[in-house]
Amino acid sequence: MNNKSLWSVWTNHVENKPEGTAIVHWVAGEEPFVWTYKNLLDTAEKFSRIVFEKGVKQGEVCAIIIKHNPLFYPLYLGISGAGALPAILAYPNPRLHPDKFRQGLAGMSQRSGLDHIFTQREMEPVIKPFFEQEKSTVKDLLFPFEFDIDSVDTVIQHEKLDKIRSKVNDDQPVLLQHSSGTTGLQKPVVLSHKAIRQHVDYLGKNLKLSPNDKIASWLPLYHDMGLIACFHLPLVFGIPTVQLDPFEWVIAPDILLDAVSKERATLTWLPNFAYNLMAEKVRFDDLEDVSLASLRAIINCSEPVRAESFNKFSSAFTAIGIKDEMFSASYGMAETTFAVTQTEPGKRPHELVVDRGKLSQGRVELPEGDVVTRTCVSSGNIIEGCNVKIVDFDRREVNAESVGEIAVKSVSMFDGYRNYPEKTAEVLDDDSWFYTGDYGFMYNDELYVIGRKKDIIIVAGKNVYPEDVEDALNKMENIIPGRVIAFGEEDNVLGTEQISVVAETKLNDNNDLKTLKTNIIKAGMGIDVNIHSIYLVPPRWLIKSSAGKPSRKANKERIINKNDKSVWS
Amino acid sequence: MITDRLKKVICETLDLRLDDVEIQDETVANQVPGWDSLNHVNVITAIEKDYNVRFKSIEILKCQNIGDLQNLVNSKVG
Known part of the structure; x- marks a missing residue:
């Protein structure tokens, strides 16, 4: 053999x-x-x-x-x-x-x-x-x-x-x-x-x-x-x-802590929302005799890593053995088998406070004076066998401390998507660089992931395409066809994005609107998607893009930033 | 048999109209609009508060459907 x-x-x-x-x-x-x-x-x-x-x-x-x-x-x-x-x-x-x-x-x-x-x-x-x-x-x-x-x-x-x-x-x-x-x-x-x-x-x-x-x-x-x-x-x-049952864990997240304690586990991987979910939802009286002292790394991966999530988890579970040095982070994807970067075990991932305004312009600059800041969390150093570069829209490598798309190369790289050459050609170049669609930057040889190129919504580690949600809702009675957008909205309590939709309707009675809202949630359930926030708006409310379709970005900003009285939610 | 009181707590927590949802013994939690894994605990907490009872997470885990949840509530208040 x-x-x-x-x-x-x-x-x-x-x-x-x-x-x-x-x-x-x-x-x-x-x-x-x-x-x-x-x-x-x-x-x-x-x-x-x-x-x-x-x-x-x-x-x-x-x-x-x-x-x-x-x-x-x-x-x-x-x-x-x-x-x-x-x-x-x-x-x-x-x-x-x-x-x-x-x-x-x-x-x-x-x-x-x-x-x-x-x-x-x-x-x-x-x-x-x-x-x-x-x-x-x-x-x-x-x-x-x-x-x-x-x-x-x-x-x-x-x-x-x-x-x-x-x-x-x-x-x-x-x-x-x-x-x-x-x-x-x-x-x-x-x-x-x-x-x-x-x-x-x-x-x-x-x-x-x-x-x-x-x-x-x-x-x-x-x-x-x-x-x-x-x-x-x-x-x-x-x-x-x-190995625990994911269906059981979402109902009773404390079972992971129980399993770690009884089995004296040393390592566990969690998407970011799980830190918040456990900190928020696990009740201390469900943790009789539970100790997490055996853990040496709790590795955050699959969603952008949030410092606040580490803090919440730490506050909730320090009494049962959680220490700051147990926190860890990684960045990975199926196309490279899994991990591309990993922080050093035994050290909490570095946090970098940067000027948020400059970051949105693609520059990584430390804050000077009274500016709005953003705390970015490191996903660690590049692991052996992998390579990372940050590129611009034309896939040219950008200068140090600039934000761009993360491209990776790995000895454990896939050979392309099976039976999907057109998609493979979009993301893999002739030199075997894989263009991830994620945005980030390198700082002191560590990778910081800050967002995505496309409108994909990451809900509790699961990628959801807004088009799928919009397609499911467009067919519904009382929604004006083609006048729906879906986008991701930050849920700071749960440390993840939630799905929000804005839909135009001619209805205006409160009971009718409430029924429509329930039906929208049901339509989401039909495609196994949880729609968290629904904003019902009158006809012609949605801002169109230059292509004539409702713009996700512009309408998201309009919803989040303005208190529009014609919005029913 | 699901009581009107339990239905009311569930619907109020999920911001649903009672007439828009059907909740029976065999209904499982995630068949109720909005009752997803991320707000499951909100529903349970609201039930605990309304009935002034306390569930262990393992007790909730063993409920296969809302009928089981009703029985659990009954066993606590009975």
Whole structure:
């Protein structure tokens, strides 16, 4: 067998520490289920054999749509062990309309070329109509929890599987993950064995990982931060990971703190809003005997990092062991496997107070005199194997201390979006620089991320395209077609953006307006988007851009800055 | 059976008209307009305040739907 495939890395752990803990599957209020390396890989081997016998071929993409379940992990590894590419998709939120979910699947299928779907029986009525469509690429719908894994005898060698594994070279793809985005518009990123291994190697060095480390995570595994940092990194490095259910965490965020305390976890990754959510929502009397003293880094990634969020978290949890030096930050994306920068563990990320006015003009200048300031938080130094440059609109590198688009290069770079050459050409140049669409600057060799080139709204770490929200609302009764805009509005309490919409309507009765507002929220729910603020305005209120369409920027400013009496919210 | 009192607290917290939403035993929280993960705790806090009760986060977590939440409220005030 090729000793560089991820399968061989995982099986090496079985040889070196068969009874070592690989994964702790956490369910609130229950005894956790512990996978040792031996049990995990034995079960993965069984799944590999079943998957192979069911006709899954090397290189085929296997979508996994299942809830938090202990069998998920060996299934994922088993698909990989059969030479196929696991691709984790989000289990649909109950409120997402089945048609919308199927549309999303169709969009993903078109780009990702999904070959098989592994799911739970309860999803059959939802997925089957999509699977039966003429143009569907999906060959079969499989229900892995119904596989008779106990009957699989792994004592005898499986020659065909052994042959597949022996031929794997480390440039071959090992998984498919989707860049963050609205379902159906997410871009598929294929990563190789080498990309994952090298990334883990470099990021591990940067984080000073040791065999004593243990990761705790509530992050969904369809997101790069959950999948790479909290799943692949520990599995490759050989340290335990404690996996919580994201659906449980959003209802009871204290379960992460409980898991960290009981498992004595040392590392966790959080998007910025999670610091605020836990500081605001966790109640001290739910934290009996909880100590966070085992943590050495709580890494903020996936949203712009806010100093205030660190302060809130610190104030809330100092009494149970949180120290300033535990705070950490990183900048990453699916296209580079994950991290591009990382702050030094054991030191709170640097904060830089700059002149806000100058910053909006693209200059990084320290404040002089009585000016409005902005505190920017460092996302850290560039990790080994990566390179960063800041460029202008023409993609020319800008001078030091100037703001521009962040472009990155990495040894763990993707080869382009699968089946999406036009999108790849937009973001990847001939010299392998990836243009991220994020704005930022370098200061003292550290990267500061301050915003985005496009109108994408990042709600609690999830990217939402305003066009999707506008499309969903434009079809609604009592909204003037084409007269809706959606934008992101800062929620300082929760440390994230929330979705706001402005819509023109001819209604003026208060009860009618309230009903329309409820219907707008429902329309958002149909596409799995939470619309937080709704501003209903009379006809011809929205400012148009030069192209004749309502301008998001101008109308956002009008809403936020002016107290217009014709706005009903 | 969801009481009018519980429905009223939920609707007032989410700024909804009672007539615009249907809340039954089987309704799950995120089927109610505006009851999303980011303001879930606001709804729970409003219920606690109205009924003068206190829920543990694990008790809320084990509620599968609003009928379960109603039963939890009843068990606390009963």
